[in-house]
Amino acid sequence: MSTPDAGLLVALVGNPNTGKSTLFNALTGLRQRVGNYPGVTVARKSGTCDLGDGQKVELVDLPGLYSLAAASPDEQVVIDVLSGHIAGDRRPDAVLIVADATNLIRNLFLASQVAELGLPVVLVLNQADVAQEQGLRIDTELLSRRLGGVPVILTSAWKGEGILEVRRGLAAALTRRAPLRRVVWPAEIVAALADVAQAASADTGKAIPSADAQRLLFDTNVSTAERLGWTPERREKPLRAARERVRNCGYNPMAAEPLVHYAWLRTALEGVVTEGLGKAGRTSAVDRLLLHRVLGPVFFLGIMLGFFASVFWLAKFPMDWIQLGVDWTKGVVAPSLDPYPMLQSLVADGIIGGVGAFLVFLPQILILFLFIGILEDSGYMARAAFIMDRLFSWCGLNGKSFVPMLSGFACAIPSLLSTRTIEDPKARLATAFVVPFMSCSARFPVYALMCAAFIGPLYGPGWESLVMVGMHCVGLVFAVPTAFVLTRLVLKVKPQPFVLELPRYQLPKPRDVVWRMWQNAAEFVSKAGTVIFAITIVVWALSYFPRDAAVAERIRAAHPTESAELVRARVQAAHVEQSYMGRFGKAVQPVFDPCGFDWKITVGVLASFPAREVIVSTLGVTYSVGEGAEADSQDLRKAMQDAKWPEGPRAGTPIFSLAAVLALMVFFALCSQCGPTVATLAQETGGWKWAAASFVTMTVLAWMVSMVVYQVIIRLT
Amino acid sequence: MNLEAVIVGAIVGVAVGWLVRRWLAAARRRKAGGCAGDCGCSAKLKK
Numbered sequence: 001m002s003t004p005d006a007g008l009l010v011a012l013v014g015n016p017n018t019g020k021s022t023l024f025n026a027l028t029g030l031r032q033r034v035g036n037y038p039g040v041t042v043a044r045k046s047g048t049c050d051l052g053d054g055q056k057v058e059l060v061d062l063p064g065l066y067s068l069a070a071a072s073p074d075e076q077v078v079i080d081v082l083s084g085h086i087a088g089d090r091r092p093d094a095v096l097i098v099a100d101a102t103n104l105i106r107n108l109f110l111a112s113q114v115a116e117l118g119l120p121v122v123l124v125l126n127q128a129d130v131a132q133e134q135g136l137r138i139d140t141e142l143l144s145r146r147l148g149g150v151p152v153i154l155t156s157a158w159k160g161e162g163i164l165e166v167r168r169g170l171a172a173a174l175t176r177r178a179p180l181r182r183v184v185w186p187a188e189i190v191a192a193l194a195d196v197a198q199a200a201s202a203d204t205g206k207a208i209p210s211a212d213a214q215r216l217l218f219d220t221n222v223s224t225a226e227r228l229g230w231t232p233e234r235r236e237k238p239l240r241a242a243r244e245r246v247r248n249c250g251y252n253p254m255a256a257e258p259l260v261h262y263a264w265l266r267t268a269l270e271g272v273v274t275e276g277l278g279k280a281g282r283t284s285a286v287d288r289l290l291l292h293r294v295l296g297p298v299f300f301l302g303i304m305l306g307f308f309a310s311v312f313w314l315a316k317f318p319m320d321w322i323q324l325g326v327d328w329t330k331g332v333v334a335p336s337l338d339p340y341p342m343l344q345s346l347v348a349d350g351i352i353g354g355v356g357a358f359l360v361f362l363p364q365i366l367i368l369f370l371f372i373g374i375l376e377d378s379g380y381m382a383r384a385a386f387i388m389d390r391l392f393s394w395c396g397l398n399g400k401s402f403v404p405m406l407s408g409f410a411c412a413i414p415s416l417l418s419t420r421t422i423e424d425p426k427a428r429l430a431t432a433f434v435v436p437f438m439s440c441s442a443r444f445p446v447y448a449l450m451c452a453a454f455i456g457p458l459y460g461p462g463w464e465s466l467v468m469v470g471m472h473c474v475g476l477v478f479a480v481p482t483a484f485v486l487t488r489l490v491l492k493v494k495p496q497p498f499v500l501e502l503p504r505y506q507l508p509k510p511r512d513v514v515w516r517m518w519q520n521a522a523e524f525v526s527k528a529g530t531v532i533f534a535i536t537i538v539v540w541a542l543s544y545f546p547r548d549a550a551v552a553e554r555i556r557a558a559h560p561t562e563s564a565e566l567v568r569a570r571v572q573a574a575h576v577e578q579s580y581m582g583r584f585g586k587a588v589q590p591v592f593d594p595c596g597f598d599w600k601i602t603v604g605v606l607a608s609f610p611a612r613e614v615i616v617s618t619l620g621v622t623y624s625v626g627e628g629a630e631a632d633s634q635d636l637r638k639a640m641q642d643a644k645w646p647e648g649p650r651a652g653t654p655i656f657s658l659a660a661v662l663a664l665m666v667f668f669a670l671c672s673q674c675g676p677t678v679a680t681l682a683q684e685t686g687g688w689k690w691a692a693a694s695f696v697t698m699t700v701l702a703w704m705v706s707m708v709v710y711q712v713i714i715r716l717t
Numbered sequence: 718m719n720l721e722a723v724i725v726g727a728i729v730g731v732a733v734g735w736l737v738r739r740w741l742a743a744a745r746r747r748k749a750g751g752c753a754g755d756c757g758c759s760a761k762l763k764k
Contacts, residue, residue, distance in 0.1 A: 340721045346728065531739075537732035541725075679743065 054348030116182035147180030188249035199238035318363035326356035350540030357620030377508035396487025408438030437479035442667030453637035597661035659713035671702035
């Protein structure tokens with residue numbers, strides 16, 4: 001018996017939510033994000049799969065899809081990979097098809113299309129445990145015989161069951177190279193397909209495989225024709241004639257493929273699945289409550305409130321511990337640099353103060369992603385998309401658009417990439433435009449700082465979570481009318497149907513949730529150690545230089561009776577004010593004055609345009625009060641609470657009034673302050689026009705709303 | 718110029734240089750059709 005060589009490529013395909021990514025993880029040992037809503041896999045993910053006895057293959061995890069009729073760019077990627085048309089990637093040697101064992105006929109539609117490619121196949125029926133729970137019995141041997149002798153394996157990837165059998169099946173498939181049995185087409189359709197293949201071949205000079213002929217005949221999408229170089233002028237007549245031929249044998253050409261495939265599948269599955277007594281219906285019972293027209297949104301809001309309250313409550317002590325660590329480090333390092341005041345300020349106020357102020361939010365980020373992981377893996381996130389679809393469909397964005405918007409609450413960049421799942425280019429553009437409005441996790445430290453320093457101490461912990469939820473809703477509140485204007489008035493997007501598969505509820509797998517939490521923590525810490533670290537040094541330099549020694553003399557002479565400590569604080573404040581950053585902040589501050597921002601906040605806001613979380617470390621530096629003082633987050637909060645307007649009509653009043661705090665939070669909720677997001681938007685929309693429009697719209701909107709919030713609240717309080 | 722100023726200048730210079738280099742690398746990645754994000758992934762859709 002020959003054995004498969006190392007270097008063989010196997011493609012993993014299947015419908016969304018079949019546990020494909022979990023199976024990929026189990027087979028390769030690599031970790032991958034496990035989501036519950038459709039289209040979570042966008043990028044190419046691959047890993048080495050050991051088939052036993054040292055045989056290894058490369059396994060590629062492809063985006064989930066329902067059919068080979070490509071409608072969206074990521075579906076097109078799957079077709080291109082399977083047909084070997086991805087530049088730099090070879091055609092797979094075999095296909096591992098993952099189907100949901102609880103819904104075989106619908107899942108096997110894709111498998112029956114893959115059969116046309118003639119590749120060796122292993123059919124994995126995943127979620128076998130759920131099928132068993134529902135009382136379904138599947139005769140895999142009979143199914144294997146009906147499908148041409150390909151290995152058919154029952155698995156429960158979530159529990160790690162059947163993985164060894166998949167490895168063995170894959171080794172057998174690569175050896176025997178048996179493809180899935182193809183659908184038997186009516187004679188007239190076979191003739192129509194032959195006509196299409198012949199005409200395309202004559203026009204393009206290429207041999208046309210039957211899979212391509214089917215795509216040309218049945219799809220309205222022209223990607224296959226474009227790939228083959230079959231021009232619209234040349235293809236129009238033969239395609240019309242072939243479709244007429246299909247119509248003459250009683251089929252609508254656009255519906256012929258699913259009709260023939262499902263008829264064939266119904267015959268193939270006869271006697272394969274038997275239904276016994278099961279306990280189906282648990283998910284339906286819970287859904288009756290959680291998806292209720294009135295109770296659903298109430299539950300959703302309650303879950304979100306509990307979610308943020310827990311983030312604050314659980315993170316409090318670990319945050320204090322990190323704070324102690326930062327203070328200790330500063331206490332050890334700063335005195336040793338006493339002879340070098342400039343270096344001491346750089347290390348203590350700049351690096352430790354700035355990076356420490358950012359790092360202190362690590363526990364909140366960890367808990368945030370823990371809860372997001374639990375919500376996603378439990379199956380609730382898909383329900384949230386469903387609830388929001390009902391609420392916001394009037395603005396022209398359906399649930400499919402809302403899925404990237406929902407994941408935008410974690411980070412806008414992968415969400416922008418995931419808009420590739422939206423078929424209509426206009427709907428995709430509108431979605432990409434509003435995704436940056438979603439309150440990503442980088443905004444979280446800003447809200448957390450403001451809530452911990454002002455909202456909590458002033459109004460109690462309950463208000464902290466309420467303000468947090470409110471801030472996460474602000475972006476959504478403005479995204480919806482923006483989307484409305486874009487979809488209805490500017491782009492004129494046609495309404496699209498939305499089909500969302502609601503996965504069953506399940507206990508989140510601790511390993512996956514913890515792994516995702518760990519990945520996000522590692523990213524957060526790595527950001528603190530690289531980008532934030534570098535930016536902090538630059539911000540420190542700009543707020544330290546130039547330094548005029550005469551300033552200190554003048555202040556000492558002007559305040560001869562004040563204590564040395566007070567004079568030193570005045571000198572420090574004067575130095576920061578005269579620094580490049582201070583001068584720049586003061587020059588620009590009049591623009592932000594109607595929003596209630598002083599020059600230090602203005603500096604923070606301006607420094608945050610490349611990455612919004614920089615505000616925390618920037619405030620950590622600019623609000624550091626004298627050499628050796630603790631510019632850590634706790635002290636940052638204290639320094640911000642004590643900060644008062646030095647002059648003007650507001651002289652002596654707190655800079656961080658309730659109005660200014662809310663105005664600042666709203667500004668950060670709406671402003672486009674993320675360089676990579678703007679760049680990704682430009683990349684995904686094919687130019688800088690929409691990216692620039694998004695940047696200007698969001699920034700102007702942020703300023704206006706922030707100004708209104710400040711002016712209204714300052715008059716009411 | 719004293720040693721302290723040289724050390725501080727070097728640290729600030731390295732930080733600025735690193736940020737500029739990183740920004741240029743991201744621009745190159747974008748130009749090549751790659752992901753412009755900070756994730757370091759190789760997400761790329763071939764046309």
